[in-house]
Amino acid sequence: MKMDEFHFIKILAKGKKKKKSWGFEKKLLKKHKSILSIDEAGRGALAGPLCLGAIFLERTSLKILEKYKVSFFDSKELSHQVRESYFKIIKKLGIPYKAIFISNKTIDKQGINLAFLKGLNKLKNFFKPEIVILDGKKIEGIEKAIFIIKGDKKINSLGAASIVAKVSRDKYMINLAKKINFYEWQINKGYGTKKHFELIKKFGISKYHRLSFLSKLKANKVKEPFVELA
Numbered sequence: 001m002k003m004d005e006f007h008f009i010k011i012l013a014k015g016k017k018k019k020k021s022w023g024f025e026k027k028l029l030k031k032h033k034s035i036l037s038i039d040e041a042g043r044g045a046l047a048g049p050l051c052l053g054a055i056f057l058e059r060t061s062l063k064i065l066e067k068y069k070v071s072f073f074d075s076k077e078l079s080h081q082v083r084e085s086y087f088k089i090i091k092k093l094g095i096p097y098k099a100i101f102i103s104n105k106t107i108d109k110q111g112i113n114l115a116f117l118k119g120l121n122k123l124k125n126f127f128k129p130e131i132v133i134l135d136g137k138k139i140e141g142i143e144k145a146i147f148i149i150k151g152d153k154k155i156n157s158l159g160a161a162s163i164v165a166k167v168s169r170d171k172y173m174i175n176l177a178k179k180i181n182f183y184e185w186q187i188n189k190g191y192g193t194k195k196h197f198e199l200i201k202k203f204g205i206s207k208y209h210r211l212s213f214l215s216k217l218k219a220n221k222v223k224e225p226f227v228e229l230a
Contacts, residue, residue, distance in 0.1 A: 020071045020156050025062055028131060028146075034058045036129035037157035038120060041075070041165035043112060046200075047183065047190035047209045048173050049101040050112065052119035053165025055157050056096035056127045064093050065156075072159035074152040075166035087167045090160060097160075098126060099168035104210045111212070117142075133158060180206055 028035050034056065041051045057065075070093070075083055090097055100122050102115040110118070120142070124132065131144050135151040135158050148155060152162040170189055177185035182203045188196045190208075205214060 020073075020154075020159075022062060022066055022156050024155055025057055025157050026066075028133075029057065029059050029062060032130035034127070034129045035131050035133060035157070036123065036127050037133040037155070037161045038123060039075075039135045039152050039158055039162040039165050040116060040119075041162070041169040042190065043116075044192075045190035045210070046192045046196065046213050047104065047185065047206065048176060049103050049169070050107060050115050050119065051165045051169035051172070052100045052102070052116070052123060053161045053163070053168060054098050054100075054123045054127065055090070055160045055164065056098075056129065057157060061093075061095050065095065068093065070156075072156045072163060074150075074159055075162040077153075078163070080170070083163050083167050086160070086163050090164065095160070096127070097164050098123060099164055101169075101172065104208055107210050108212045113139075135162070176208060180208070182206075 025035060025037075036054055036056050038052055038054045041053065042048060043050060068089075070089055072086060078086070100119040102119045106118065107115045117139075120132075120134075131146065132142070133146050133148065133151065133155065134142070135149075136147060137149060138147045139145075148158065151158040153159070173185045173189045177183070183190075183196060183199045183206065190196075192213075200209070200214070205211065
């Protein structure tokens with residue numbers, strides 16, 4: 001790899017955010033051969049899928065991240081442009097990652113928590129890590145996992161996972177907005193903004209909305225007025 005390919009890493013490193021150590025992951029990898037850090041995006045959205053982003057680390061990939069002195073931060077604290085740059089870093093450095101989407105229909109049928117568990121199991125089966133790091137409070141029934149509240153702010157790998165989830169879901173919603181252009185999903189990403197609610201009331205509930213999240217508007221489950229654009 002040529003260093004000029006990673007010039008943007010140096011630019012990001014000059015930002016105001018303080019660099020974080022990979023010490024937590026390094027300590028875990030002394031006991032385990034591999035770790036999988038997972039975070040989510042879209043839990044509270046009114047439309048679109050839940051997305052789980054994951055970063056898979058072994059000792060070799062961790063050495064690469066330490067070599068280039070990369071720190072990752074909570075995606076919610078980063079601008080769209082900076083998130084995209086970090087996502088490019090993950091891809092350029094060859095760090096294994098994956099995004100899983102759980103549809104709004106599954107969320108309506110099973111609930112958001114079971115939808116999360118479904119995505120979690122898919123990621124675990126794909127990577128087969130020795131241990132998992134999850135952002136948030138402890139969830140009973142999940143084995144071989146470490147839970148860290150606000151972990152995406154504290155732990156590098158969870159920050160990276162949050163970026164994978166956020167960037168992947170944002171792209172999904174932007175592409176969906178090209179098919180159905182009534183709800184401004186390219187702007188609100190499916191979340192319950194005032195304008196989004198106004199557009200739902202105007203055009204009705206689409207097949208991509210979560211009915212379980214829109215119980216007060218179910219009576220307005222329209223006429224299907226929209227047409228998917230090619």
